[in-house]
Amino acid sequence: MRQLAVLIALFSVAASTPARRADEVRTTEIAFAKAFADRDAAQFFSFVADDAHFLGGKRTMNNRKEVEEVWSNYFKDAQAPFRWEPARVVVNAKGDLGLSTGPVYDADGKHILDYSSIWQRQRNGTWKIVFDGPGAPVCGE
Numbered sequence: 001m002r003q004l005a006v007l008i009a010l011f012s013v014a015a016s017t018p019a020r021r022a023d024e025v026r027t028t029e030i031a032f033a034k035a036f037a038d039r040d041a042a043q044f045f046s047f048v049a050d051d052a053h054f055l056g057g058k059r060t061m062n063n064r065k066e067v068e069e070v071w072s073n074y075f076k077d078a079q080a081p082f083r084w085e086p087a088r089v090v091v092n093a094k095g096d097l098g099l100s101t102g103p104v105y106d107a108d109g110k111h112i113l114d115y116s117s118i119w120q121r122q123r124n125g126t127w128k129i130v131f132d133g134p135g136a137p138v139c140g141e
Helices: 002-037 041-046 064-075
Strands: 048-055 082-084 088-091 097-106 111-121 127-137
Touching: 002 041, 002 082, 002 088, 002 097, 002 111, 002 127, 041 048, 041 064, 048 064, 097 127
Parallel strands: 048 127
Antiparallel strands: 082 097, 088 097, 097 111, 111 127
């Protein structure tokens, strides 16, 4: 009977991992967006993996250094030029990759496009963004 209880407990923990990990990704995405809104470049870039790829409109940034070079321009003004929030977050069954996607709003609050970010769980349990880019233009909800 004791072995059965241990197995049930282990199964419960394993079964909740994707949902728990999705919550971790959502929380991380929110903190990432908050660092941008708060104009905290150091905190913002701490979420970016060394080998990250960000897809810009005309250029792909292929590592954290390139991301910092391009995205530092977005930190020059006192107010963020846009903001975003996660609407959908999913994590793979293994719990080491997560997708966050949602709306991006301009400074006036107009929904201008959707973003898509891929997060990778690090050995220390934190999440780093490895792929980021526009998900799709807004076309009739």
